[in-house]
Amino acid sequence: MKALALLLGFAxxxxxxxxxxxxxxxxxxxxxxxxxxxxxxxxxxxxxxSLEEGGALxxxxxxxxxxxxxxxxxxxxxxxxLPSAEITIETGDPYPHVHRTRADQPFTVHIEVxxxxxxxxxxxxxxxxxxxxxxxxxxxxxxIIDPRIAVSGAPASQGLLRSNGVHTLNFQASSLPxxxxxxxxxxxxxxxxxxxxxxxxxxxxxxxxxxxxxxARGAITGLSAGDIVRGKPPTITLDLRDLYPSSTTYLxxxxxxxxxxxxxxxxxGSVLVLDQSNSADRVLPITEWGGLIEExxxxxxxxxxxxPFGTERLSYVEFMVDRELEVHAHLGSIETNNPASTINSDNxxxx
Numbered sequence: 496m497k498a499l500a501l502l503l504g505f506a507x508x509x510x511x512x513x514x515x516x517x518x519x520x521x522x523x524x525x526x527x528x529x530x531x532x533x534x535x536x537x538x539x540x541x542x543x544x545s546l547e548e549g550g551a552l553x554x555x556x557x558x559x560x561x562x563x564x565x566x567x568x569x570x571x572x573x574x575x576x577l578p579s580a581e582i583t584i585e586t587g588d589p590y591p592h593v594h595r596t597r598a599d600q601p602f603t604v605h606i607e608v609x610x611x612x613x614x615x616x617x618x619x620x621x622x623x624x625x626x627x628x629x630x631x632x633x634x635x636x637x638x639i640i641d642p643r644i645a646v647s648g649a650p651a652s653q654g655l656l657r658s659n660g661v662h663t664l665n666f667q668a669s670s671l672p673x674x675x676x677x678x679x680x681x682x683x684x685x686x687x688x689x690x691x692x693x694x695x696x697x698x699x700x701x702x703x704x705x706x707x708x709x710x711a712r713g714a715i716t717g718l719s720a721g722d723i724v725r726g727k728p729p730t731i732t733l734d735l736r737d738l739y740p741s742s743t744t745y746l747x748x749x750x751x752x753x754x755x756x757x758x759x760x761x762x763x764g765s766v767l768v769l770d771q772s773n774s775a776d777r778v779l780p781i782t783e784w785g786g787l788i789e790e791x792x793x794x795x796x797x798x799x800x801x802x803p804f805g806t807e808r809l810s811y812v813e814f815m816v817d818r819e820l821e822v823h824a825h826l827g828s829i830e831t832n833n834p835a836s837t838i839n840s841d842n843x844x845x846x
Contacts, residue, residue, distance in 0.1 A: 515557050522552040546573065576621030579609045580687035580701035588803040590741060592772070595706035597739060598671070598679040600804055602705055604664040606687060611659050620692035623657045624700070627688065630671050632681035638773040642702070645684045656687070669707045677710040678737075680774075708774045712736040713744070713798045713809030723815045728785040733765060733798060735777040735809075743768045744800040744809070748787050753795045753811045760787045762796075791816045 519540070521530045525547040532543050534555075544551070554570040585603040586596035596602050612621040627650035631640045651670060656662055671679035687701040717731035738744055745766045749759030762784045767777055788794060794816055798809040 514560055516560060517555070517557045520554045520556060522554075523547050524550050524552065576612050576618070577610050578621075578624050578689045578700060580624060581607045582685050582687065582701050582703035583607075584685075584703055584705050586705060588741060590803075593706055594704065595708065595740070596669075597802070597804060598669045598673075598677055598707050598709050601665065601667050604666070604685055604703075604705075606656065606662045606664070606685070606701070607660070608656050608662065608687070609659050611657070618692055620690040623655045623690065625653060625688040625690060625697070626656055626662075627653045627686045628670070629684040629686065630681065631684065632671055632673075632679070640682055642684065642704070645682055645704070646686050646702070650686075671707055679707055680709050680737075681707055683707060708739055709737040711738050711742070711744075711774075711800050711802075711807075711809060713800070715746070715796055715798055715810050715812050718796065718812050718814055720813055721815070722812075723817055724785075724788075725817055728788070730780060730782045731784070731796070733777075733779040733781060735767070735775075735779070737774045738767070738769055738777065738800065739802045740769060740771050740773055740775075742800050742802045744798070746781065746784075747797050747799060748784065749795055749797070750790070750792060751795065752793055753797060753813055755808060757795075757797070759795070759797065762787065788816050791818055 515536070516533070517536060518531050518533045521532065521542055521544055522528070523544065523546075528544070530544050532540065534540055542551070542553070550573055552570065553573060555568045556565055557568055558565045583605045584594040585605070586594055587600055587602075588595050588597075594602075606626060608624060611623065627646070629646045629648070630651045631645035633640070668676065669679045670683060671681050673679040682704050684702065684704040686699055689698045689700050691697045713736065714734040715731055716734060717729050733746060735744060743766070746762040747757075747759035748762060749757050751757075762781055764781055764783070765779060767779070769775055784796075792815070793813060795811055795813050797811040800807055800809055
């Protein structure tokens with residue numbers, strides 16, 4: 496909330512300065528507290544008491560020392576204008592510790608402004624506040640940025656908010672700069688400033704930010720599309736990159752061609768559950784997966800990741816299984832070189 500200093504100018508009496516005593520009386524409207532502040536015959540001075548919500552009455556008095564008669568030279572009722580703001584951010588990730596989302600996902604920023612005044616001849620600082628949008632990429636493997644550094648440079652965009660109430664900004668995806676928008680990683684900061692007024696500089700009155708993580712990638716190596724598995728399946732490797740901080744990733748196998756949404760059998764050793772503050776890379780070797788193949792034909796290995804944004808396929812391989820054993824045999828007669836023997840009626844053998 497912006498602090499306010501009041502500078503009050505005044506004119507001196509035409510008589511000799513030494514003949515008069517001058518002071519400013521500040522009366523707080525809400526509390527009734529009164530403060531008298533001696534002042535010089537010419538110049539200006541900051542108010543000694545901060546302004547309450549109801550404002551204050553400032554009176555310029557001078558006292559003639561010879562007669563002790565006092566004179567009210569001028570007075571002014573000054574109201575307060577203390578702009579306030581609150582920033583809330585909504586994403587598809589319910590993570591409680593920080594606002595975060597994925598580079599390709601939408602998010603919403605709400606800025607609630609209060610305390611602005613409307614009317615003629617009012618200072619600009621009482622009628623509007625400044626909103627800035629800053630972008631800060633993570634570099635060199637870092638996953639955190641000092642907020643003071645994140646908002647120290649020129650904003651990516653800015654604008655004035657001129658009314659009280661909730662102002663809503665909808666973003667369809669991250670604004671972080673990246674050669675591939677799905678690889679963007681860093682933070683987007685939103686800052687509201689009260690405008691400078693008199694001797695008070697521009698003042699930050701609200702800030703909030705959202706973390707941006709890249710879209711995960713994955714590859715299955717060791718088996719190529721169209722390969723035929725006749726015996727023991729080969730060892731395969733899962734190459735996982737930029738897994739979302741809150742995600743479950745696994746490999747599944749099912750009969751038939753690749754089809755999104757198919758519920759297959761989960762391959763042992765492939766399940767990776769993340770619940771952490773940053774994205775991750777993993778490389779997993781998979782050796783024992785042949786036991787899930789029950790019959791020959793077309794099969795699909797599918798790499799799947801589940802995040803707060805839904806279930807998605809990272810990679811897949813279609814292959815053939817042909818385990819039938821073919822036996823080729825030749826059937827023929829067996830002949831002997833000895834002629835068949837004959838038996839006479841007398842049962843004696845004949846040559």
